[in-house]
Amino acid sequence: MRRGRTPIPPYALRLCRVLLLALWVAGAGLAAPSRATAEDLAIGLGSEVTSLDPHFHNLTPNSIVGSHVFDSLTLPDEFKWPTPGLAVRWRPVDDNTWEFALRRNVVFHDGTPFTAADAAASLKRALAVQGSPYPYAAILRSVTDLVVVNDHTLRIRTSTPDPTIPAAVGQVAVIPARFADAAREDFDSGRAMVGTGPFRFLGSHGLSEVTLAANPVYWGGRPRWDKLTLRIMPVASERVAALTAGTVHVIDQVPPSDVGRLQADPQVAVRSGLSARLIYLALDVGRDRSPFVTDRNGAPLPRNPLKDPRVRRAISKAINRQGTVDLLLEGLGSPAGQLLPRGFFGTSPALKPDDYDPEAAKRLLAEAGWPNGFVLTLHAPNNRYANDAAVARTLGVALSRIGISTKVETLPSAEFFARAAKLEFSAYMSGITTDLGETTDILLSLIATYDDGRNRGRINRMRYSNPAIDSILERAVVTLDPMAREGLLREAVEGAMADAAVLPLYFESKTWAMRARYSFAPRADEFTLATEVEAKRPSAAK
Numbered sequence: 327m328r329r330g331r332t333p334i335p336p337y338a339l340r341l342c343r344v345l346l347l348a349l350w351v352a353g354a355g356l357a358a359p360s361r362a363t364a365e366d367l368a369i370g371l372g373s374e375v376t377s378l379d380p381h382f383h384n385l386t387p388n389s390i391v392g393s394h395v396f397d398s399l400t401l402p403d404e405f406k407w408p409t410p411g412l413a414v415r416w417r418p419v420d421d422n423t424w425e426f427a428l429r430r431n432v433v434f435h436d437g438t439p440f441t442a443a444d445a446a447a448s449l450k451r452a453l454a455v456q457g458s459p460y461p462y463a464a465i466l467r468s469v470t471d472l473v474v475v476n477d478h479t480l481r482i483r484t485s486t487p488d489p490t491i492p493a494a495v496g497q498v499a500v501i502p503a504r505f506a507d508a509a510r511e512d513f514d515s516g517r518a519m520v521g522t523g524p525f526r527f528l529g530s531h532g533l534s535e536v537t538l539a540a541n542p543v544y545w546g547g548r549p550r551w552d553k554l555t556l557r558i559m560p561v562a563s564e565r566v567a568a569l570t571a572g573t574v575h576v577i578d579q580v581p582p583s584d585v586g587r588l589q590a591d592p593q594v595a596v597r598s599g600l601s602a603r604l605i606y607l608a609l610d611v612g613r614d615r616s617p618f619v620t621d622r623n624g625a626p627l628p629r630n631p632l633k634d635p636r637v638r639r640a641i642s643k644a645i646n647r648q649g650t651v652d653l654l655l656e657g658l659g660s661p662a663g664q665l666l667p668r669g670f671f672g673t674s675p676a677l678k679p680d681d682y683d684p685e686a687a688k689r690l691l692a693e694a695g696w697p698n699g700f701v702l703t704l705h706a707p708n709n710r711y712a713n714d715a716a717v718a719r720t721l722g723v724a725l726s727r728i729g730i731s732t733k734v735e736t737l738p739s740a741e742f743f744a745r746a747a748k749l750e751f752s753a754y755m756s757g758i759t760t761d762l763g764e765t766t767d768i769l770l771s772l773i774a775t776y777d778d779g780r781n782r783g784r785i786n787r788m789r790y791s792n793p794a795i796d797s798i799l800e801r802a803v804v805t806l807d808p809m810a811r812e813g814l815l816r817e818a819v820e821g822a823m824a825d826a827a828v829l830p831l832y833f834e835s836k837t838w839a840m841r842a843r844y845s846f847a848p849r850a851d852e853f854t855l856a857t858e859v860e861a862k863r864p865s866a867a868k
């Protein structure tokens with residue numbers, strides 16, 4: 327998964343990580359680092375955080391900040407494979423029950439002991455949060471009951487067999503049970519920011535900076551960093567300037583245009599790796615009249631052309647994916663033809679990106695009854711993904727060339743996601759990655775027919791619906807046999823791509839930069855974790 331290296335299959339990496347973890351726990355790997363090496367660390371993070379409440383919004387930037395303060399029952403590795411966290415082992419008791427044996431002698435930052443009651447209260451709270459743009463209920467969809475067997479045993483009962491539960495609980499932060507009724511503002515103010523994680527909350531400046539201190543009794547070993555500052559810096563130029571000035575030590579989301587310059591700086595190290603994040607184009611197929619689809623005079627059309635799969639395929643063929651990656655991302659990405667990179671569970675080896683073919687796109691438009699095209703507005707964030715605004719403008723030019731006169735409107739990510747959740751757009755560019763290390767959660771949240779009561783289609787904001795794909799998914803999510811389940815997931819992915827349910831554009835490569843004496847290995851899940859930042863001693867730095 328790392329750029330410039332031969333890819334290692336995710337399952338092989340997962341096995342290696344699990345084996346190494348077992349050896350680490352069995353040996354002396356939990357020893358705290360020497361006090362002589364402890365120091366402060368400042369990290370510049372490139373994406374806006376919408377809340378410090380760890381259960382409010384299942385969004386990667388929120389999770390990155392939260393993971394420094396809170397633990398979960400299982401800890402996902404970079405491919406979202408569950409490894410021991412606050413739970414040391416888990417097993418299915420029957421088809422509809424998972425049992426988790428919890429770690430002993432763990433305390434929250436305020437000194438209170440962690441028990442199964444805290445885990446149960448945390449999962450219940452995550453299931454009940456209201457008003458979230460993307461709630462954790464989407465991945466906990468099958469949970470019907472949480473049973474505290476004793477202080478160190480929790481059982482999770484589900485409505486149907488659910489093989490994804492161990493991975494799903496790895497996304498949910500564990501908080502003290504007494505904060506189960508805390509409001510979102512209690513976390514944003516810091517009052518409820520109490521976890522069992524490697525760092526304790528010290529303070530914050532709104533959602534722009536969070537200051538943390540090492541947890542000296544962390545069950546995983548005291549972090550090497552005495553003090554950690556997480557600065558939310560959505561403006562790329564400010565993030566890069568802070569790194570070169572030395573006011574932060576590590577930054578993520580390095581703009582592709584700055585990679586070469588930073589690589590030439592002897593005081594800076596740059597690392598890139600392909601991520602599992604898909605950048606895609608979503609098109610409104612649910613409404614007969616879509617708000618940002620008009621004729622050349624701005625009048626509503628008698629029918630919504632985006633509902634026709636031939637129009638969606640025409641749009642796909644108008645896009646030069648490889649050219650976009652090469653020119654706008656400086657080669658830091660890979661054209662996409664499905665929901666996750668090949669090798670992830672549930673992907674199809676038969677799928678490839680649509681060919682760039684503008685003439686074929688024009689023929690498809692004419693075949694669909696739109697030889698003269700129409701007018702469309704494309705919405706996109708302008709501070710969430712690498713060069714997102716520039717990519718969106720390029721897409722607008724590409725569509726205009728085949729006759730779809732396209733206006734482009736870009737927005738700060740907080741505003742963009744809030745409006746997208748209200749179904750305000752006709753076409754938008756966004757990104758998605760897996761919480762579970764497989765295609766299941768993306769299919770259920772992005773492709774499945776919207777059904778709020780059953781937690782289906784929670785971010786299906788184009789209201790795509792295909793009963794045949796829904797039927798395949800319903801069988802897949804209750805199939806415990808891995809081979810049979812993967813076959814069903816592949817069938818669902820292939821069906822969605824054949825119908826142009828969404829248009830995959832590319833998988834991002836993520837780039838980190840750091841002061842020369844620091845090191846950080848890129849992660850496929852895009853997480854920037856202070857616990858994985860290493861550094862030479864200051865006296866050894868050049």
